Amino acid sequence: MKVAILQFPGSNCDWDAEHAVADVLGVPASRIWHKSPLPAETEAVIVPGGFSFGDYLRCGAIARFSPIMKDLREFAGKGGPVLGICNGFQILCEAGLLPGALVRNDCLEFRCLTQPLLVEDSNERFNRERLGSSIALPIAHGEGNYRADETVLADLEANDQILFRYQGNPNGSANDVAGIRNSRGNVYGMMPHPERAVEPYHPNRDGLPVLEAFLEPLVSKDPVEVASS
Amino acid sequence: MKVTVFVSPKATVLDPQGAAVEQAMKSLGHQDFAGVRVGKTVTFEVTGEDTPELREKLDQLCDGLLSNPVIEDYRFEIEPG
Numbered sequence: 001m002k003v004a005i006l007q008f009p010g011s012n013c014d015w016d017a018e019h020a021v022a023d024v025l026g027v028p029a030s031r032i033w034h035k036s037p038l039p040a041e042t043e044a045v046i047v048p049g050g051f052s053f054g055d056y057l058r059c060g061a062i063a064r065f066s067p068i069m070k071d072l073r074e075f076a077g078k079g080g081p082v083l084g085i086c087n088g089f090q091i092l093c094e095a096g097l098l099p100g101a102l103v104r105n106d107c108l109e110f111r112c113l114t115q116p117l118l119v120e121d122s123n124e125r126f127n128r129e130r131l132g133s134s135i136a137l138p139i140a141h142g143e144g145n146y147r148a149d150e151t152v153l154a155d156l157e158a159n160d161q162i163l164f165r166y167q168g169n170p171n172g173s174a175n176d177v178a179g180i181r182n183s184r185g186n187v188y189g190m191m192p193h194p195e196r197a198v199e200p201y202h203p204n205r206d207g208l209p210v211l212e213a214f215l216e217p218l219v220s221k222d223p224v225e226v227a228s229s
Numbered sequence: 230m231k232v233t234v235f236v237s238p239k240a241t242v243l244d245p246q247g248a249a250v251e252q253a254m255k256s257l258g259h260q261d262f263a264g265v266r267v268g269k270t271v272t273f274e275v276t277g278e279d280t281p282e283l284r285e286k287l288d289q290l291c292d293g294l295l296s297n298p299v300i301e302d303y304r305f306e307i308e309p310g
Contacts, residue, residue: 057294057295058297061294061297062294064293065294093299094297100299101297101299101300103238103242103243103245103300104245104246105245106243106245107245108245108246108249145243145245147242147243147299147300148299149241149299172243172245
């Protein structure tokens with residue numbers, strides 16, 4: 001196991017994330033229950049989407065205090081790569097591992113569609129040359145409206161910490177933000193679902209290069225195994 | 230004692246729920262009502278005395294779990310039970 005996929009009560013994209021990482025990209029992955037310790041051999045963590053703890057209080061507010069979050073904080077503190085997708089992004093913001101917060105969509109609707117995104121030149125792994133200047137990924141959320149104060153937004157812009165922007169903002173996010181990273185470049189968060197765009201039967205496979213970019217050192221070390229089906 | 234925590238969206242944060250409720254108020258003919266904000270209240274019981282230590286504990290509880298300081302403000306009231 002190299003990639004730990006955290007499971008909270010109410011996580012529902014954990015199996016999809018495991019499928020994308022393990023079966024499609026061929027990187028060993030396991031789902032880890034939120035009350036278990038983070039395995040010592042963990043090389044990357046995905047905090048998957050869903051409705052952890054029923055979205056009670058605020059999305060991600062209760063998951064943030066789950067036992068495994070202490071280990072996650074330590075792992076991220078040592079520079080370990082962490083990717084939060086949808087509810088996972090909300091959890092990482094609540095935990096203070098990423099700046100800002102995600103609030104109710106300005107349209108008040110749950111938005112579920114294949115969303116066009118503009119790729120930003122953020123770092124050597126997340127950039128237009130590698131991912132393409134425009135991709136489309138599934139979104140499915142009611143609270144994806146990214147909010148941060150002006151100083152934080154200015155810092156994100158100045159430090160190239162924005163990974164993706166919505167093309168046609170579906171939720172009112174400040175600066176059309178769909179995904180960000182921390183300044184150190186090891187913690188990533190995004191509302192769109194790359195793990196739902198990896199198979200021929202998905203709307204597209206734009207999620208593959210995104211997951212590969214996040215898992216780069218692991219993917220390149222391990223030859224991709226063809227999933228038996 | 231009974232503690233009531235009031236959580237509200239920060240004045241600087243867009244409150245889509247409040248805006249929708251305000252629209253509904255206006256459609257009911259209440260043109261003179263404005264600035265609607267939707268928050269939440271959390272109530273619970275606590276044993277002991279209303280001390281500065283208790284209030285400090287409540288601040289810690291509010292600041293992170295019951296409210297997110299990035300987007301929300303809070304205040305609490307303590308009623309002798």
